[in-house]
Amino acid sequence: MDPIRNPFAPGAGSPPPELAGRSAVRERMRQCIGRLRIGRPAKSMMLIGLRGAGKTVLLFQMLKDAERDGAITIRIEAPEGRSLPALLAPQIRLVLLKLNRWSQAQAYAVRGLRALAGFAGKLKATYGDIEVGLDYEPEPGLADNGELEGDLAMLLEQVGRAAQAADTAVAIFIDELQYVKESELEALISALHRVSQQQLPITLVGAGLPQLRGKMGEAKTYAERMFEFPEIGSLSPSDARAAIVIPIENEGERIEDDAVALIIEQTQGYPYFLQEWGKHAWDDAARSPISAADVRNATQQAVVTLDESFFRVRFDRLTPKEKAYLRAMAALGPGPHRSGDIAEALHRPTTSLGPIRSSLIAKGMIWSPTHGDTAFTVPLFDDFMKRVMPMEKTGDIAASG
Incomplete structure (x- = not known):
């Protein structure tokens, strides 16, 4: 099989040749943009899922869909x-321009740029990493109180009014949202709440690890009423099959049914892993159709590649x-596990x-x-930990704590 024509694309955020199993979420986004553009309310969206579930890829596809709409x-x-x-200010400037x-x-956009000047100028003392070009002088009293929650709400209000006048909508896409500080997340949710109350056409689509849902609820108790939280997980067997079979057939080649079943079993249907197994199965196969024997031979290389990159960079x-x-x-299995069971395995008091645990x-x-349960955010990480740290090597480390 010609490696140059290999359709699979494992990589951080690399779009797969077939984005299977995500059409329902994309349709919800299409409806959201459509409703905002005609002045109807619509909830913002948070894509929640483990590493390797394809959140970043889906987020970027939804961005392209929104632009098309x-x-x-x-x-x-x-x-x-x-x-x-610091992340928002330069992007908001581009939107207003x-x-x-x-x-x-124009009048609303210019006022928004004046609001941005006040916003950046007053918050520079608090957030020293704000760097943004200023096109107009600030307007006194407009987003310049030096308090993030109120100033961001006023700034987004001006953006929303300009978008409303232009008969369009503004969609903000933020990846890895779980890394935003709670005070800043609180300000963002509050600002979105304000523009929503005024039926202004601004929406947020975020993506993050499973803890993001709880973090947002802690930031603002009404967050769960403002957002949809679609869970982006492993693909169903039929969707996983499509993710493997369609790219191969689009290249004029074939893969046997038992080979597809073996890939799905090995990857548990996680999109990133499907791409990795698909790539190595294609490269290992001498000819079409790709067989189960080809997949078994490719599995070792796929695991080595994941260990050296996807898993190792986190380890x-x-x-x-x-x-x-x-x-x-990992010794207890895939999880989730009770904190007390983990402590017992380490021969340590839970407290x-x-x-x-907090650091992890x-x-x-x-x-x-x-409450009290702990789970990996990276699929199959328990197997990796067993490979990289044989049990007999962990005793001294555990005892050292």
Whole structure:
């Protein structure tokens, strides 16, 4: 099989050749944009899921869908260590400059740019990483109180009024939203609540790990009434099959049914893993159709590749104590697990492990599905931990805590 024609694309955020199983979520976004453009209310959306479930890919596809439907979009990633105002301000400026091209929206867009000048100027003292070009002088009293929640609400209100005048909508797409500080997340939710009350055409589509839902509820108790929270998980067997078979057939080649079944079994239907297995199965096959034997031969290389990249990049960020904690979880199985069971496996009091658990949650390695439970945020990470840390090597690390 020609590797140059290999259709599969494993990579961080790389769009797959066939985006299977996500049409319902995309349709909800299409309806949201359509309703906003005619002045009807619509909930914003949070894509919730584990690593490798395809949230980033879906987020970008929904952005393209929104642009096709006539919306103006903002796309940002919320990396650790950057403030939300610093990420938003330059993008809001670009949106306002676009809206300024509509004659009927110019006055509102200019006022929005004045609001942005006040917003950035007053919050610079608090958020030193704000860097944005200023096109107009600030208007006194407009988004310049120096308090994020009120100023962001006033700024988005001006953006919404300009979009309304231009008969369009603004869709803000934020990836890795779980990394936004709670105070900044609170301000964002509050600002969106304000523009929603005024029926202004602004929506937010975020993506994050499962703990994001709880974090938003803690930031604002009414958040769950403002947002939809579609869970982006592993694909159904039929959708997983489509993700493998359609790209191969589009290249004029075939894959046997038992080979597809084996890939789905090995990957548990997670989109990133499907791409990895599909790539290696194609490269390993000498000819079409790809067989189950080809998939079995490719599995070892697929696992090695995942260990060296997808899993290793997360493992290398961990301290020895954090690695020991995750290894103890892995010994108990895929999870979720009770905190007391993990502590017992480490021969430690549960209370002594609280800081380690909190650190792992902050790093996005684990989350708590229910009170007292702990689960991996990365699918198949328990198997990786067993490979990279054989049980006999964990005793000294656990005891050192």
